[in-house]
Structure formats: structure tokens, C-alpha cells
Amino acid sequence: VAFSSRELAVIEQTMSGHGEAGPPEAADGTGARVSRWPRAISTRRQLRRERPVQLAQPLTPAAKVRLATEIVRIYVPTRARIACNRLRLLEQVKGLPVAQAPSRSSQLSPGRKSAQAARLGSTVERTLDLLPTDSSCLTRSVVLARLLSRRGIESSLVIGVGSDGDSFIAHAWVEHRGIPLLDPGRDDLTRLVQLDVLNDHKHRWRT
Amino acid sequence: MANLTGSSIVAPRPNAVAREVGDGVTVILDLDDGVYYKIDAVGTAVWTLLDIRPLTIEEITHAIVAEHEVETEDCRRDVLAFIDEMATAGLVEVGDGEPR
Numbered sequence: 627v628a629f630s631s632r633e634l635a636v637i638e639q640t641m642s643g644h645g646e647a648g649p650p651e652a653a654d655g656t657g658a659r660v661s662r663w664p665r666a667i668s669t670r671r672q673l674r675r676e677r678p679v680q681l682a683q684p685l686t687p688a689a690k691v692r693l694a695t696e697i698v699r700i701y702v703p704t705r706a707r708i709a710c711n712r713l714r715l716l717e718q719v720k721g722l723p724v725a726q727a728p729s730r731s732s733q734l735s736p737g738r739k740s741a742q743a744a745r746l747g748s749t750v751e752r753t754l755d756l757l758p759t760d761s762s763c764l765t766r767s768v769v770l771a772r773l774l775s776r777r778g779i780e781s782s783l784v785i786g787v788g789s790d791g792d793s794f795i796a797h798a799w800v801e802h803r804g805i806p807l808l809d810p811g812r813d814d815l816t817r818l819v820q821l822d823v824l825n826d827h828k829h830r831w832r833t
Numbered sequence: 834m835a836n837l838t839g840s841s842i843v844a845p846r847p848n849a850v851a852r853e854v855g856d857g858v859t860v861i862l863d864l865d866d867g868v869y870y871k872i873d874a875v876g877t878a879v880w881t882l883l884d885i886r887p888l889t890i891e892e893i894t895h896a897i898v899a900e901h902e903v904e905t906e907d908c909r910r911d912v913l914a915f916i917d918e919m920a921t922a923g924l925v926e927v928g929d930g931e932p933r
Contacts, residue, residue: 708867764867787852787860787869794860796869818862819850 747807786815844887
């Protein structure tokens with residue numbers, strides 16, 4: 627299950643805030659204040675100077691519109707190709723637009739990249755849910771993988787297969803550092819293939 | 834489909850990715866058109882062999898005969914039909930082999 631950027635931010639803040647809860651208790655559990663208290667104060671001051679890390683900055687309304695527009699502009703040709711059985715996944719990835727200069731995202735810390743990847747995943751879901759046309763899991767996955775690649779964020783497009791009685795089922799989703807950004811579907815799916823889209827715009831297949 | 838002979842060399846195409854999903858069944862995805870194929874246990878045995886290195890029809894036949902109770906001629910006929918189907922679907926490529 628994909629987790630939201632907000633949850634990631636909470637995790638980070640919790641880690642940063644470790645030690646802020648108050649004076650350490652004595653080893654005997656009496657709660658008596660001990661001589662380590664002044665040191666704890668200095669730690670608290672230091673932590674207060676460092677504002678809690680905002681892993682994913684809130685988007686302005688204009689930025690939200692730009693992002694939604696970008697998603698739709700990737701979605702339209704992607705859906706057309708898949709609908710015409712001209713998937714050509716390898717070509718799609720090879721044809722990813724390569725930024726002339728490293729994007730700001732490619733220079734982000736791993737935590738911020740993960741937060742941005744999670745936010746883009748949920749934004750793709752929400753945006754495509756609004757469209758009157760249907761979008762398959764594969765379409766959504768290709769759109770998200772391209773969106774992430776444009777920002778220099780590595781991802782993996784995974785295709786899993788399984789059976790439901792006599793029926794064959796297949797499902798696609800995107801992962802960032804092993805964490806699903808889109809719904810990974812049932813637990814019993816066998817991973818058929820994993821396309822790693824690297825942050826330097828190279829890619830490789832793994833089966 | 835081009836005429837297949839015992840010396841025809843068969844190799845999986847790079848656009849075909851496969852994974853065994855249990856009970857000897859293998860699912861193959863053609864990355865070019867997004868079509869999935871399901872092959873049974875014998876087909877899986879052939880695909881597993883091809884996944885290691887390109888083989889001639891004759892080599893595939895002998896490998897299958899060594900593992901299954903089947904007459905060589907029957908096996909050769911089935912392998913030819915299977916490879917023909919796979920080639921038509923664009924999952925394998927077939928070349929003329931040198932006599933061995």
C-alpha cells in the first residue's frame with residue numbers, strides 16, 4: 627500500500643524530535659531529574675534551531691494545476707499506445723525526455739525523493755480518477771514512471787501475474803526503492819518483470 | 834512461417850519476458866504489444882532450455898525425449914509445431930543452423 631508524503635513527513639519529524647520529550651528519567655524509574663538535564667536542554671535548543679524537515683513542500687494551487695496538466699499530457703499518448711496494442715515499453719522508456727541539466731529533484735536527499743515520489747504517485751491516481759476515460763494500471767504506471775524520470779527520481783515499473791480460478795490476471799504498479807507508489811494489488815501475484823528506470827535516464831529489465 | 838528443420842536455431846526474442854507461475858505453467862509477456870501468453874509444462878520445459886542458450890530443433894527434441902516418455906518422432910513434430918506458434922507470435926526468432 628502506498629503511503630502518503632504526509633506520513634513520511636511525520637516519520638521524519640518523529641525521528642528528528644527524538645530526545646525532545648523532556649528530561650531523562652533516572653535509571654531506577656523514579657522519574658527524578660538527574661544531572662544530565664542541562665545537557666538535555668542544550669540538545670533541545672539545538673533541535674529547536676533546526677526546524678523540522680519538510681520532506682515534501684506543499685504545492686501552490688498554480689503548481690498543482692501545472693502538475694495535473696503534465697500528468698494528462700503524458701497520459702493521452704500513453705493510453706493511445708496501449709489501447710492500440712503498441713505498448714513498446716522498452717521504447718517508451720528509451721524515449722523518455724532527458725533533462726538538459728540535472729533537475730532539482732535529482733539532487734534531493736533520498737528521504738525527500740521518496741516523499742516526492744509518494745506524492746506524485748497519489749497525485750497521478752487522483753488526477754486520472756477525475757478523467758472520464760478509463761485508465762488501466764499499466765497506463766497509470768507508465769505515466770508515473772515517466773513523471774518520476776523527468777524529475778530524476780528512480781523507480782521500478784513492476785508487472786505481476788497470477789490466476790483467479792481459471793482466469794489469468796496481470797497487474798502493473800510502480801515502486802520507488804522497493805516501496806509501492808501505486809496499489810500493488812494482491813499479495814499472491816508473481817513478479818513477471820521489473821523495469822528499473824534509473825535516475826540517470828538509463829534503464830534495465832529484471833525478471 | 835519459414836520452413837523449420839531440425840537444424841533451425843531457435844532463440845527467445847528480447848521483447849519476450851517469461852516467468853513460471855506454478856504447476857509448470859509459464860506466462861510470457863510480449864513487451865512490444867503487451868500481449869500475454871500462457872504455456873503449459875512441456876512448453877515451459879522448452880522455454881527453459883532456450884533461456885539458457887539458443888538451440889536447434891533437434892537439440893530441443895533430444896532434451897525433451899531424455900526427460901519425458903515420448904517417441905522421438907512425436908516429440909519432434911510437437912516441438913516443430915510449438916516453435917512455429919512461438920515464432921508466429923514473435924516470441925522467438927529462428928535462424929538457419931549449421932549442420933552439427
